[in-house]
Amino acid sequence: MTIKSSILSLLMEKAPEFISGEEMAQQLEVSRTAIWKAINELKKEGHLINSTRKGYQYQSSDILSVEGIRLHLADKTPELAIKLLQSSSSTMKDAKLAALNGEAANTLVVADMQEAPKGRFGRPFFASEGGGIYMSILLRPNQSFEEMAQYTIIMAVAIVEAIEAAADIPLEIKWVNDIYKDGKKICGILSEAMSDVESGQITNIVIGMGINFSIRQEEFPEEIQEKATSLFSDCQPTLTRNELIAAIWNRFYAILSQDNTEFLDYYRKKSFVLGKDVTFTQAGTLFQGTAETINNQGELIVRLKDDTQKILSSGEISLSTIN
Template sequence: MTTKENVLTLLMTQAPEFISGEEMAQKLEVSRTAIWKAIKELKKEGYLINSSTNKGYQYLPSDILSAEGIRLYLSEKTPDLSIKILDSSTSTMRDAKLAAVNGEPENTLVVADMQEAPKGRFGRPFFAKKGGGIYMSILLRPNQRFEEMAQYTLIMAVAIAEALDKAAGIVSEIKWVNDIYINGRKVCGILSEAMSDVESGQITNIVIGMGINFAIRQDEFPEDIRDKATSLYSDGQPTITKNELIALIWNRFYKILNEKDTAYLDIYRKKSFVLGKEVTFIQKQVEYQGIAKQINNLGELIVQLPNGDEKALSSGEISLKKIQG
C-alpha cells in the first residue's frame, strides 16, 4: 500500500482517538514530512481529519468509498479482497470481466461511486445517482459446472437482503430471482455472468454485479419509477457508511459460501414474495400464467399451470412479466 493508504488505515484503526504524526512515522517507517503530505492529500480528497498541535490527528467518520474503509469492517473469515475503488465506471461488470481476462486474482472487487451506463438482466437500464448508490462487481473462480451457477445468485441475494435488514432494521423481500425489495419497491438488482472452458464444461470465472440504492431521497427518483423504486435510506440520512454496508454484504456472502450447505435456500424462500402468487411469464414466445409453487435447490422457480402441469423456470431465460395476489 502507499503511504497515504497506510496513514488512512492507521487513522481509521485508531479512531476516535488521536494519533501523533511522530507515532505514525515510526510505525510506517517514513518521515514526518511524508505523513504530513499524506494527511494533506487525504483532506484534499474529502476525508475529515482533525489536526491538533498537541494531540496529532483524528479521523472523523465520512462516507467516502475506500478500500481501507471496507477492509476495516471485513470479518477475519472473509477472504483478502483485492479492492478497486473507482470514482465512476461505465459498468463494474465490464471492469470485473476485464480483470478476469487480464488474469487478476480471484475475489477482485470493483466498487464505483457512480455507474454511467448501469444495466441489469436482459440489458435493462436502471437509475443511478453519484454518491447515492453502491455499484460493485466481484470476480470469482469456482471451477464448477453451469447447473451449479444459480446458487451464486441466490446466495448473493440472501447476503444482500440480510445485510440491508441488519443495517437499517427493516425486513426486505426477494423477487425471484435477483431483485431485492423494500415495502414493495425495488432497492437492488443483481446480475451474474459466467465464463467457461469449452473443453471441460467447467465455469472458470463468475462475475456478480449489483446496484444498490443506498441513500437517495424518494423525490430524487425519476417520476416514472418513483412508485417502483426506493433506497435503503429513502430520507437521505444513512445511519451507517457505504463502506460498512459493503463489508456486511461480503462477510455474509462468504460465510454462506463457506458453510457449504443449503440453509440459505430456506432464507431465500422465506423472503420470497413470489411463492404462492399467480405469475405471468413468456417462454419461447408463448405467454403462460400459473401459481408459483416452489423454488428448487437449483434456484428454478416451479410454476403450476391451470391444467396441473408444472414448468421449471430458469433465471437465465425467463423474466416474470406480472405477479398477482
C-alpha cells in the same frame, strides 16, 4: 500500500481516538512532513480529519475507500483484491476484463458512480453518484453450469441478511435477482459465467450489483419513483457504504463456506413471489399460474391453470406480473 493509504488505515483503526503525527511517522518510518502532506491530501478528497494538539482524529464519513472496506472485513473472509474507481461505465465489464487479463480470484471492483449500468436482459437502471453501491466480483469456481443459479441466490441472501443485520431494514426478494423494500426495488443482481469449452466447467463467474443506498425519493426519475427507492430514502444513513460493502461480502463468503442449503430456506422465506399468481413469457408464449416453490437449483416452480408445472430458470424468463 502508499503512505497515504497507510495513514488512512491507521486513522480509521484508531478512531475515534487521536493519533499523533509523531506516532504515525515512527510506525511508518517516514518524516512528519510526509504525514502532514498525506493528511492534507486526504482532507482534499473529502475525508473528515480533526487536527489538534492531541494529533489527528478520523471522523466517520461516507467516502468510499479500500481502507474503509478492509477495516470491516471479517478474518474468515478471503483477502479481496479491491479496485476502487471514481466512475465506471460498468463494473461488470471491469470484472470481466480482469478475468480475461488473468487477475486473481476475489477481485472486487467498486465504483462511486456507474455511467451505463445495465441489469438482466440489458435493461438500464438509475445510478446516482455517491448515493449507491456499484460493485462486481470475480470468482473462479471451476464448477458446472447447473450450479450457476445458486450464486445469484446466495448473493441475494447475503445482501438481505447483511442489510437487515446492520441497518434493521426489512427486505424482500423478487425471484430471482431483485431486492425490495416497502414494495419498491432497491437492488438488482446480475451473474454471468465464462466457461472452458473442453471441460464444460465454469472457469469464471462475475457477480455484479447496484444497490440504491442513500437517494432521496424525489431524486429518482419521475417515471420510476413508484417502482424504485433506496435504503435511506427519507433519513440519514445509519452506517457507511464501506461498512455495508464489507458486511455483504462477509456474509457471502460465510454462506459459501457452509456445507448445507440453509440459505435456500431463507431465500424462500424472503420471497414475495411464492404463493402468488404470476404471468410470464417463455419461448414467445404467455403463461399464467401460481408460484409454488423454488427448488434446490434455484429454479421457480409454477403450477399452471391446467394443473401442469413449469420449471423456470433465471436466464430464460422474466415475470411480467405478480398478484
